[in-house]
Amino acid sequence: MSEALRQLGQNLLLPGVKGLPLQQATRQDAIGGLGLHVLDGTLSYPVAVLRESTLAHNIAWMRDFVERAGALLAPHGKTTMSPQLFQAQLDAGAWAITLATIPQLRIAHRFGVRRVLLANQPVAIADIESLAALLRDDPGFEAWVLVDSSAGARRLADVMRRLAPQRRLPVLVELGAEGGRTGVRGLDAARVLAREVAASPALRLAGIEGYEGLWVGADRDSDLARVRGLLAEMVELTRRCDDEGLFDGEEILISAGGSAYFDFVADAFATVGATTRPLRRVLRSGCYLTSDHGFYHGLQQEMRTRHDASFRHGLQPALEVWAAVQSRPEPGLALLTLGKRDASYDIDLPKPLCWHRPGEPAPSPMRDARIAKMNDQHAYLELPHDHPLQVGDLVATGISHPCTTFDKWQVLLTVDDGYRVTGAINTFF
Amino acid sequence: MSEALRQLGQNLLLPGVKGLPLQQATRQDAIGGLGLHVLDGTLSYPVAVLRESTLAHNIAWMRDFVERAGALLAPHGKTTMSPQLFQAQLDAGAWAITLATIPQLRIAHRFGVRRVLLANQPVAIADIESLAALLRDDPGFEAWVLVDSSAGARRLADVMRRLAPQRRLPVLVELGAEGGRTGVRGLDAARVLAREVAASPALRLAGIEGYEGLWVGADRDSDLARVRGLLAEMVELTRRCDDEGLFDGEEILISAGGSAYFDFVADAFATVGATTRPLRRVLRSGCYLTSDHGFYHGLQQEMRTRHDASFRHGLQPALEVWAAVQSRPEPGLALLTLGKRDASYDIDLPKPLCWHRPGEPAPSPMRDARIAKMNDQHAYLELPHDHPLQVGDLVATGISHPCTTFDKWQVLLTVDDGYRVTGAINTFF
Numbered sequence: 001m002s003e004a005l006r007q008l009g010q011n012l013l014l015p016g017v018k019g020l021p022l023q024q025a026t027r028q029d030a031i032g033g034l035g036l037h038v039l040d041g042t043l044s045y046p047v048a049v050l051r052e053s054t055l056a057h058n059i060a061w062m063r064d065f066v067e068r069a070g071a072l073l074a075p076h077g078k079t080t081m082s083p084q085l086f087q088a089q090l091d092a093g094a095w096a097i098t099l100a101t102i103p104q105l106r107i108a109h110r111f112g113v114r115r116v117l118l119a120n121q122p123v124a125i126a127d128i129e130s131l132a133a134l135l136r137d138d139p140g141f142e143a144w145v146l147v148d149s150s151a152g153a154r155r156l157a158d159v160m161r162r163l164a165p166q167r168r169l170p171v172l173v174e175l176g177a178e179g180g181r182t183g184v185r186g187l188d189a190a191r192v193l194a195r196e197v198a199a200s201p202a203l204r205l206a207g208i209e210g211y212e213g214l215w216v217g218a219d220r221d222s223d224l225a226r227v228r229g230l231l232a233e234m235v236e237l238t239r240r241c242d243d244e245g246l247f248d249g250e251e252i253l254i255s256a257g258g259s260a261y262f263d264f265v266a267d268a269f270a271t272v273g274a275t276t277r278p279l280r281r282v283l284r285s286g287c288y289l290t291s292d293h294g295f296y297h298g299l300q301q302e303m304r305t306r307h308d309a310s311f312r313h314g315l316q317p318a319l320e321v322w323a324a325v326q327s328r329p330e331p332g333l334a335l336l337t338l339g340k341r342d343a344s345y346d347i348d349l350p351k352p353l354c355w356h357r358p359g360e361p362a363p364s365p366m367r368d369a370r371i372a373k374m375n376d377q378h379a380y381l382e383l384p385h386d387h388p389l390q391v392g393d394l395v396a397t398g399i400s401h402p403c404t405t406f407d408k409w410q411v412l413l414t415v416d417d418g419y420r421v422t423g424a425i426n427t428f429f
Numbered sequence: 430m431s432e433a434l435r436q437l438g439q440n441l442l443l444p445g446v447k448g449l450p451l452q453q454a455t456r457q458d459a460i461g462g463l464g465l466h467v468l469d470g471t472l473s474y475p476v477a478v479l480r481e482s483t484l485a486h487n488i489a490w491m492r493d494f495v496e497r498a499g500a501l502l503a504p505h506g507k508t509t510m511s512p513q514l515f516q517a518q519l520d521a522g523a524w525a526i527t528l529a530t531i532p533q534l535r536i537a538h539r540f541g542v543r544r545v546l547l548a549n550q551p552v553a554i555a556d557i558e559s560l561a562a563l564l565r566d567d568p569g570f571e572a573w574v575l576v577d578s579s580a581g582a583r584r585l586a587d588v589m590r591r592l593a594p595q596r597r598l599p600v601l602v603e604l605g606a607e608g609g610r611t612g613v614r615g616l617d618a619a620r621v622l623a624r625e626v627a628a629s630p631a632l633r634l635a636g637i638e639g640y641e642g643l644w645v646g647a648d649r650d651s652d653l654a655r656v657r658g659l660l661a662e663m664v665e666l667t668r669r670c671d672d673e674g675l676f677d678g679e680e681i682l683i684s685a686g687g688s689a690y691f692d693f694v695a696d697a698f699a700t701v702g703a704t705t706r707p708l709r710r711v712l713r714s715g716c717y718l719t720s721d722h723g724f725y726h727g728l729q730q731e732m733r734t735r736h737d738a739s740f741r742h743g744l745q746p747a748l749e750v751w752a753a754v755q756s757r758p759e760p761g762l763a764l765l766t767l768g769k770r771d772a773s774y775d776i777d778l779p780k781p782l783c784w785h786r787p788g789e790p791a792p793s794p795m796r797d798a799r800i801a802k803m804n805d806q807h808a809y810l811e812l813p814h815d816h817p818l819q820v821g822d823l824v825a826t827g828i829s830h831p832c833t834t835f836d837k838w839q840v841l842l843t844v845d846d847g848y849r850v851t852g853a854i855n856t857f858f
Contacts, residue, residue, distance in 0.1 A: 016535035016857065021555030023562050044532055045553045078770075078805060100806040101766070103473055106445035120806070123753050123766065123821050124474045126450030133452050148756050151820040181807060182756040182764050324552050327577050327611040335611050337530070337552065340775055341507075341836055341858065376507060376832050377529040377549070378610060391580040392552050403805050407770055408836070410858070428445065429770060429839070 002112025005083050008426055017411050018342070019047030020424075028424050031413070036421035038322055038413075041358030041394060043421075045324035046342040048405065048412045052422060054318035055085075055289065055414075059092045061314060062288045068310075069266035069281070074098045074117045074255070076286025079403045082412075083111035084425040085289060096142075098284045102127035107428045109134060109141060117255065118145040119209070119284060121152040121174065121182065128156055132163035139167075144253065146209050148174040148184050150196055157202040170206035171197050172253060175237055177230050180214055190237050191244070198246040205246050206253050207280075210234045212265060213258025216299065227261050231268035242275050250277060257283035259291075260299045263306060287402050290319040294348040294400020317398055319405060319412075321350060323379065325393045331385040336395055339377040343397060344404040349374060350397035352381060357393050366395065431541025434512050437855055446840050447771070448476030449853075457853050460842070465850035467751055467842075470787030470823060472850075474753035475771040477834065477841045481851060483747035484514075484718065484843075488521045490743060491717045497739075498695035498710070503527045503546045503684070505715025508832045511841075512540035513854040514718060525571075527713045531556035536857045538563060538570060546684065547574040548638070548713060550581040550603065550611065557585055561592035568596075573682065575603040575638050577613050579625055586631035599635035600626050601682060604666055606659050609643055619666050620673070627675040634675050635682055636709075639663045641694060642687025645728065656690050660697035671704050680707045688716035689728045692735060716831050720744040723777040723829020746827055748834060748841075750779060752808065754822045760814040765824055768806040772826060773833040778803060779826035781810060786822050795824065 009029035015022045020031070021044050036042065038049060066073045072095035077086055086097050086108060096115035099105045102124075105116050122128050122145060134141055147153045153171070160169050173194045176183020184190040190208075198205045212230050215223040238254050241247060252275050257265040262285050269281040287296050297317060304311045323338035343350045349371045356363035369383035379397075383389060399405045406412070407429045414423045438458035444451045449460070450473050465471065467478060495502045501524035506515055515526050515537060525544035528534045531553075534545050551557050551574055563570055576582045582600070589598050602623045605612020613619040619637075627634045641659050644652040667683050670676060681704050686694040691714050698710040716725050726746060733740045752767035772779045778800045785792035798812035808826075812818060828834045835841070836858045843852045 014535075014539065015559065016532045016539060018530075018532045018858075021553075021559065023559055041553065042555050043553065044530075044556050044559070101447075101473075103445045103447045106443075110443065110445060120766075121755055123755050124450075124470065124472065125821075126471050127473050130444065130450065130452055130473070148758065149820050152756070155821060176758050178759070180758075181804070181809070182758060185758055326550055326552050327581075329577065329605055329609075329611060329614055330607070337549075340833055345775065346769055375610070380610070391578050392554075392584060404769055408858070429447075429837070 001087060005087060005111045008083065013411065013424070018409065019044055019413060020411065032421060032423040034421070038415060038419035038421065039356055039358065039363065039394070041392070045394065046321050046338045048319065048321050048342070048409045049415045049419070050290065050412055050425070051318045051320070051417070052414050053417055054316045055088070058289055058291060058315050058318060059088060062285070063092050066283055069270070071266055071269065071281040071283050074282050074284050075289065076119065076284050077108055078104055079286030080289065080406045081107065081427045081429050082406070082425050083428070086111065086113055089289070095282065098286070102130050105143065106130060114140060115142045117282065117284065118143060119211070121146045121148050123152060123155060125155070125159065128159040129163060132159050135167050135169070136164040144170045144172055144206055146172050146174040147193065147197060148176065148182050150193060153193065153197055153200065153203060157200045160202040168202060168204040170249060171203045172207040172209040172255060173197065173205065175208060175210045175230065175234050177226065181211065183210060187233060187237055187240070191240060194241045194246050198248065204248045205241065206249050207247070207255060208234050208238045208241065209255045211258065212256050213260045216260055227264055228268070231256060231264060235268055235272050238272055247277065251280050252277055253280050253282055255282035255284060257285055259285040259287035259296055263303055288315050290402045291315040291317045292319065292400050292402055293317045293351050293353065293398025296401070319402055320353065320396050320398060321405065322394055322396050325389055325391050325395065326378070328389065328391055332382055334381040334383060334389050336379040336381050337377070338379040338397065339374050341376055342408055344399045344401045345374055346401055346404050348400035350379065350399050353396040353398050355389055355393055355395045363396065371397065430516060434516060434540045437512065442840065442853070447838065448473055448842060449840065461850060461852040463850070467844060467848035467850065468785055468787065468792065468823070470821070474823065475750050475767045477748065477750050477771070477838045478844045478848070479719065479841055479854070480747045480749070480846070481843050482846055483745045484517070487718055487720060487744050487747060488517060491714070492521050495712055498699070500695055500698065500710040500712050503711050503713050504718065505548065505713050506537055507533055508715030509718065509835045510536065510856045510858050511835070511854050512857070515540065515542055518718070524711065527715070531559050534572065535559060543570055545572045546711065546713065547572060548640070550575045550577055552581060552584060554584070554588065557588040558592060561588050564596050564598070565593040573599045573601055573635055576600050576622065576626060577603040577605065577611050579622060582622065582626055582629065582632060586629045589631035597631060597633040599678060600632045601636040601638040601684060602626065602634065604637060604639045604659065604663050606655065610640065612639060616662060616666050616669070620669060623670045623675050627677065633677040634670065635678050636676070636684060637663050637667045637670065638684045640687065641685050642689045645689055656693055657697070660685060660694060664697055664701050667701055676706065680709050682709045682711055684711035684713060686712035686714055688714040688725055692732055717744050719748040719831045720746050721748065721829050721831055722746045722780050722782065722827025748828060748831055749782065750826050750828060750834065752824050752826065754818055754820050754824065755807070757818065757820055761811055763810040763812060763818050765808040765810050766806070767808040767826065768803050770805055771837050773828045773830045774803055775830055775833050777829035779808065779828050782825040782827050784818055784822055784824045792825065800826070
């Protein structure tokens with residue numbers, strides 16, 4: 001564990017940290033000893049909590065999955081941007097942490113991550129300089145980046161030549177698809193770019209990358225066909241680049257995998273066949289860590305129908321946001337202390353899971369209720385007119401899309417299965 | 430200026446702060462002296478920038494507006510959660526800072542705000558305790574809170590009696606409207622609650638509050654009728670409570686005003702007439718400070734049509750997010766380094782304003798282009814097939830809804846009219 005990570009525990013949390021009922025500066029590593037409990041109503045609400053046992057389950061399940069698949073895991077760190085969670089993933093055998101931007105990479109580096117897959121082509125000169133300076137000054141730090149254009153490759157090479165001439169930057173050519181996001185369109189153009197990278201003294205062609213998680217729409221057959229099509233093209237591109245002797249370094253990387261289709265990714269990557277140097281199959285799911293009660297829950301259900309019993313007890317939702325009932329102004333309406341500042345709203349609004357009156361033995365399921373709207377700091381909970389929910393009661397919500405909930409919390413609390421607060425983790429967005 | 434606020438300038442910013450190209454720890458108050466410039470391409474992108482002259486214009490314009498209206502300004506601090514911007518607002522005569530939650534109030538208090546209007550009914554016991562402890566321990570600190578239910582009032586009174594028996598908490602009864610958000614429904618129920626507050630030894634009825642900014646839909650006539658209706662009821666409730674002798678303290682507060690209809694609020698509040706003690710008309714707009722290029726821009730245009738020349742040069746957009754072009758994978762598509770982590774997407778997606786190639790004399794307007802979609806870290810910019818935009822170029826975007834852009838940045842940069850970086854401000858979400 002890095003010194004910076006250790007020091008997070010010694011940080012003083014001040015009154016004003018969302019969710020925590022602090023009235024004075026409190027060491028972060030003392031939070032678990034304060035006797036705080038989500039259900040007793042003595043926190044500040046909203047509060048974002050991570051269920052420790054579920055996190056551990058998801059981490060172990062994904063470790064087993066990638067092991068069975070003969071793959072490596074470089075979980076996408078942009079989901080949580082939490083050094084403590086990065087460390088937990090690395091401790092469970094993650095090969096690297098994936099990140100989206102150079103500021104994110106700098107944060108991971110600060111907290112002791114030694115191997116990063118940057119799943120983007122960095123373009124800002126200051127960003128590339130920042131990366132090159134790190135590689136120059138910290139010879140043990142490893143980073144792979146993507147390129148999807150000649151212009152991008154030249155920008156990387158120019159800065160590397162200037163700032164870190166002793167290191168060749170390992171680069172993965174990103175293969176895209178028509179109508180998709182970044183990535184070279186088509187095998188031919190991708191091979192042209194791969195040759196350019198291979199010919200650059202400042203760069204080294206280290207592998208092939210793609211992102212298949214874009215296609216999650218209403219037409220599932222069409223989506224899956226596109227996913228499979230991109231993966232097949234990645235496999236083909238890998239073979240051709242290897243046949244042409246374009247790869248350099250000790251191994252070849254092939255990497256894809258959001259959290260929607262990592263099973264397809266593993267299946268496709270198993271078909272690459274013999275390569276001239278060892279092939280590392282790198283999956284990059286970020287949302288597996290917490291899963292959710294919405295978007296990824298649905299995709300997990302789909303994945304289960306495609307697989308055997310090993311998927312039955314697959315990824316479970318580990319992240320919840322608890323709110324208090326602030327107002328019951330009309331029979332069918334409760335306003336919760338939960339808003340766009342606190343929970344995802346980009347795919348679905350939060351889903352009420354259960355409600356609880358502090359002092360009563362246990363939460364009750366929240367039936368026939370839904371959050372119909374959120375403002376910055378309020379959620380509109382529609383519920384049956386005769387529902388007993390009253391001001392001061394608590395409502396647990398599940399979220400849809402972990403990435404856009406994590407980024408709303410600089411501190412999240414960890415809880416045990418009884419919702420006792422066991423500690424706190426940090427995020428750096 | 431508080432010591433905590435002064436110390437923000439001495440904070441060390443570490444590599445990894447979004448937008449800043451730092452390779453080493455740098456004092457925040459040195460940022461303006463680094464010679465950084467948005468247009469030269471040497472920042473990290475995306476970067477959120479505040480145009481200083483526009484901020485100053487908006488602050489001065491709103492100060493003049495509330496002065497002409499005989500009102501006071503308690504700008505909603507939840508918009509920015511920035512101590513430096515709070516201070517700028519207070520320096521320009523703001524009477525208080527409005528906040529939405531107790532954690533926000535604690536942060537404002539930490540940075541020297543001495544008068545807070547909490548535009549919500551706090552319900553979590555730990556939150557009320559935190560407020561009561563502040564009022565007990567800091568006799569010069571003033572806070573007003575809302576109530577909209579008897580249950581809410583009792584929770585406040587119980588904690589105040591226990592923790593701060595020497596102070597009566599000043600409370601505003603929140604008047605709501607059927608189909609609205611929080612707030613008592615109807616004048617009769619509101620008067621019953623006002624009497625209950627007035628009778629409580631721990632509370633004091635200090636005024637009447639409402640929020641008229643909810644109604645911004647397609648049917649403008651209906652919206653405006655509802656806005657005017659609520660404001661008229663607030664005026665009537667204020668008169669009746671005063672007639673009944675329910676208010677206590679040196680003055681009576683009447684407060685409303687998001688950023689959509691503050692002109693109607695001022696007009697309505699001018700009609701209260703004589704009261705038994707001085708009436709303070711408190712407007713709470715938060716978004717006036719930066720305005721925007723979307724939602725509030727449209728509402729400003731509407732407001733201009735309702736008014737004379739003093740509104741012609743009204744609020745202007747002060748907040749922009751600049752991104753770099755990461756990829757040009759198809760003729761009509763550019764991917765920008767800008768995503769849900771960086772800019773608002775709850776009302777509209779960011780709007781491309783202009784583009785710039787570092788090294789060229791000046792930015793060019795961005796015509797016939799739009800951001801069609803955003804992922805967590807990418808924006809899909811659709812543009813004419815023959816557009817010269819290339820990898821590494823910069824694109825400035827205007828946002829819609831400042832609240833949901835500020836909360837994505839812990840540090841924003843201030844710039845002069847030529848986009849030279851003059852400094853940095855902090856947010857605390």
